[in-house]
Amino acid sequence: xxxxxxxxxxxxxxxxxxxxxxxxxxxxxxxxxxxxxxxxxxxxxxxxxxxxxxxxxxxxxxxxxxxxxxxxxxxxxxxxxxxxxxxxxxxxxxxxxxxxxxxxxxxxxxxxxxxxxxxxxxxxxxxxxxxxxxxxxxxxxxxxxxxxxxxxxxxxxxxxxxxxxxxxxxxxxxxxxxxxxxxxxxxxxxxxxxxxxxxxxxxxxxxxxxxxxxxxxxxxxxxxxxxxxxxxxxxxxxxxxx
Amino acid sequence: xxxxxxxxxxxxxxxxxxxxxxxxxxxxxxxxxxxxxxxxxxxxxxxxxxxxxxxxxxxxxxxxxxxxxxxxxxxxxxxxxxxxxxxxxxxxxxxxxxxxxxxxxxxxxxxxxxxxxxxxxxxxxxxxxxxxxxxxxxxxxxxxxxxxxxxxxxxxxxxxxxxxxxxxxxxxxxxxxxxxxxxxxxxxxxxxxxxxxxxxxxxxxxxxxxxxxxxxxxxxxxxxxxxxxxxxxxxxxxxxxx
Numbered sequence: 001x002x003x004x005x006x007x008x009x010x011x012x013x014x015x016x017x018x019x020x021x022x023x024x025x026x027x028x029x030x031x032x033x034x035x036x037x038x039x040x041x042x043x044x045x046x047x048x049x050x051x052x053x054x055x056x057x058x059x060x061x062x063x064x065x066x067x068x069x070x071x072x073x074x075x076x077x078x079x080x081x082x083x084x085x086x087x088x089x090x091x092x093x094x095x096x097x098x099x100x101x102x103x104x105x106x107x108x109x110x111x112x113x114x115x116x117x118x119x120x121x122x123x124x125x126x127x128x129x130x131x132x133x134x135x136x137x138x139x140x141x142x143x144x145x146x147x148x149x150x151x152x153x154x155x156x157x158x159x160x161x162x163x164x165x166x167x168x169x170x171x172x173x174x175x176x177x178x179x180x181x182x183x184x185x186x187x188x189x190x191x192x193x194x195x196x197x198x199x200x201x202x203x204x205x206x207x208x209x210x211x212x213x214x215x216x217x218x219x220x221x222x223x224x225x226x227x228x229x230x231x232x233x234x235x236x237x238x239x240x241x242x
Numbered sequence: 243x244x245x246x247x248x249x250x251x252x253x254x255x256x257x258x259x260x261x262x263x264x265x266x267x268x269x270x271x272x273x274x275x276x277x278x279x280x281x282x283x284x285x286x287x288x289x290x291x292x293x294x295x296x297x298x299x300x301x302x303x304x305x306x307x308x309x310x311x312x313x314x315x316x317x318x319x320x321x322x323x324x325x326x327x328x329x330x331x332x333x334x335x336x337x338x339x340x341x342x343x344x345x346x347x348x349x350x351x352x353x354x355x356x357x358x359x360x361x362x363x364x365x366x367x368x369x370x371x372x373x374x375x376x377x378x379x380x381x382x383x384x385x386x387x388x389x390x391x392x393x394x395x396x397x398x399x400x401x402x403x404x405x406x407x408x409x410x411x412x413x414x415x416x417x418x419x420x421x422x423x424x425x426x427x428x429x430x431x432x433x434x435x436x437x438x439x440x441x442x443x444x445x446x447x448x449x450x451x452x453x454x455x456x457x458x459x460x461x462x463x464x465x466x467x468x469x470x471x472x473x474x475x476x477x478x479x480x481x482x483x484x
Binding site for chain 1: 249279332345390423460
């Protein structure tokens with residue numbers, strides 16, 4: 001095991017931060033590391049918006065479901081799919097941008113996530129803690145307005161970065177006996193899921209949550225519509241799923 | 243700068259591998275590290291299929307556009323969005339899976355990319371080289387058949403892992419002066435893109451490619467339809483963009 005793998009394996013989301021700020025230089029180092037991630041055909045469809053303005057941070061914390069750490073963390077970054085720049089580049093190169101392709105949506109979303117994960121790891125290797133904020137998709141139209149995002153750009157997730165007050169132990173994950181398969185997909189997963197349920201039930205119990213298993217949590221999460229506004233929001237921004 | 247950030251910054255895609263294999267133990271370590279990445283609400287929507295079978299690898303190399311390194315690399319992994327397992331978990335927990343939501347598609351695709359990037363970094367920290375293979379989306383229906391993927395699963399990208407024959411220098415990226423913005427989106431990007439074009443033109447020239455800039459390459463890439471089958475393929479797998 002090396003230092004890098006130790007960093008990867010000790011990841012936990014941090015939601016309580018010390019009041020110390022994160023320097024511009026550190027943010028620069030982190031985002032620089034992000035840009036080094038693989039990107040499909042060198043498309044580089046990622047733009048990061050660092051939100052400095054306090055009022056704007058408070059607005060975002062609120063729309064993300066009152067996530068106070070959006071305000072408290074040392075640096076708050078919004079990770080955006082950016083095909084506005086790609087469109088500009090295409091036109092500068094003499095082409096006419098073919099908008100709204102599903103494939104471009106997939107490529108660009110993957111691009112952003114790869115870059116962001118590099119940033120997360122860079123931050124954690126410096127002793128910082130991070131937390132992804134999917135809650136910004138609660139009201140992506142409002143986010144888009146707050147950050148003055150043009151068409152062909154959308155905010156995928158936020159990221160809190162800061163000095164951790166405390167770090168908990170990593171949460172148990174599904175074992176690789178179930179997530180890593182050989183050659184073909186194995187549908188036979190009930191028993192390992194039942195075992196994982198037992199593990200998670202005691203994990204939650206230790207944290208004062210009774211009668212919750214992974215599958216009961218998944219049924220709460222996936223047994224109802226999730227952010228049903230996403231489809232029309234994305235269409236408004238020019239992502240048409242053609 | 244620390245060792246981890248050095249690893250991140252020295253990333254290049256590797257397409258020439260030594261014939262040495264990558265041990266099962268190493269693949270296990272790499273995928274284990276992948277599972278530690280953040281995952282939205284602990285959804286864990288990632289399944290990795292390690293393709294061992296030679297014939298299957300050859301079929302994949304071919305459909306990915308004759309990418310020989312899919313066969314030559316020490317380990318070839320296919321990274322899949324897996325909501326089949328999520329659906330099973332939801333039902334085991336007593337819920338009825340709400341299929342086809344755009345939001346679930348976004349969450350799951352991000353989940354897979356975050357996990358895969360952890361894997362990429364774990365591999366590189368061990369001295370291995372990697373290359374993402376988007377080409378598996380040339381014929382995702384055939385991929386789905388080859389890997390016997392059920393509905394609610396789709397192959398996002400492949401990943402070659404192996405011992406590099408040689409490593410080139412990292413490709414210049416867009417500077418953070420353009421990809422990192424403060425508070426609101428800055429549409430004024432023409433001049434830095436022109437400067438990046440000059441940089442990339444000489445980068446390509448050094449590699450024997452004349453008259454190519456970043457924007458000319460982007461216009462080739464984005465000025466036409468890209469994998470127009472993706473929308474209907476995804477719908478067939480149960481991803482309806484509701």
